[in-house]
């Protein structure tokens with residue numbers, strides 16, 4: 001990379017773009033330009049962030065600004081095409097979750113990446129991997145310090161009222177790719193997989209209980225991991241007392257985090273099994289990194305400057321998307337689902353609802 005500040009552009013200037021712009025301010029990168037199809041939203045965003053360069057066409061932005069990195073903050077159905085456009089123009093991509101709306105789209109995108117690890121590359125936003133406590137848990141689990149993983153709970157019990165679904169792109173398979181499994185619980189499921197690795201089998205139920213939406217508003221799954229660990233996963237947008245809860249029961253300790261949209265060190269607990277010698281806390285006392293976009297951006301920009309591919313890699317991002325696909329496939333077919341059931345040719349490889357959501 002040249003010895004000048006990294007130049008970032010944002011496409012899509014709605015809610016999450018503001019979180020991106022704020023987090024970028026704490027880095028050495030420059031927010032050089034933004035694009036949105038809605039000229040009014042774009043103008044408001046540009047005014048808030050002192051941006052002179054704005055575009056209603058992403059192609060024009062790429063040609064004239066030549067950013068090093070584009071943050072994709074548009075609705076999920078736009079991600080694939082925009083990411084391909086950026087990669088072809090030589091810009092790396094950091095796309096909001098969900099990275100795309102099907103496994104097929106994901107594979108098309110990663111096939112379009114140049115082989116060189118220096119990029120341009122495609123990476124996904126999963127900001128909760130980047131808090132200090134999650135990183136420490138992952139390291140302890142990988143080192144075997146906590147013993148074998150046995151059981152996990154992964155509960156995203158959030159609340160979204162009907163007005164939330166009135167935004168046209170929300171709650172539709174064609175534009176959001178699913179309901180709370182795809183759009184909300186994906187954060188916690190990504191944390192689960194970050195620690196426990198490959199999933200092997202999924203059984204699930206998905207229901208539409210209360211909201212007027214085309215997708216589910218709640219799903220429940222039993223997941224078996226390649227390691228033999230088992231997990232219970234709940235994804236809901238119906239739960240008036242909102243919570244994000246992850247619990248890992250290892251042979252030598254239980255590790256739990258209770259938070260909502262982001263955790264700090266204080267949100268984590270570790271409980272040793274009787275007589276087990278494990279760390280009393282995950283991270284030392286004092287200031288340490290909470291989860292959030294800022295932590296992920298710092299690492300992404302450092303990798304870009306060093307010519308390395310950043311986390312979250314395509315393999316990791318695809319694994320999370322494949323668990324979402326497996327939950328839908330298991331729920332809609334009533335059958336247990338393994339990774340072999342989601343290969344090209346499977347309807348659930350093409351679309352998250354497999355073209356056959358029962359509503």
Ligand SMILES: NC(=O)c1ccc[n+]([C@@H]2O[C@H](COP(=O)([O-])OP(=O)(O)OC[C@H]3O[C@@H](n4cnc5c(N)ncnc54)[C@H](O)[C@@H]3O)[C@@H](O)[C@H]2O)c1
Nearest residue numbers: 012013014015016036037038041073074076078096097098
């Ligand atoms: N990581 C997180 O915690 C988090 C939180 C919220 C949303 N998200 C994700 O961020 C993305 C955007 O969500 P949001 O809540 O900010 O949505 P939003 O509706 O508030 O904003 C989307 C913006 O994209 C613009 N847009 C739509 N189509 C476009 C196109 N083809 N080209 C350019 N601009 C276009 C819209 O005009 C709008 O300004 C989604 O993928 C969502 O899942 C992530």
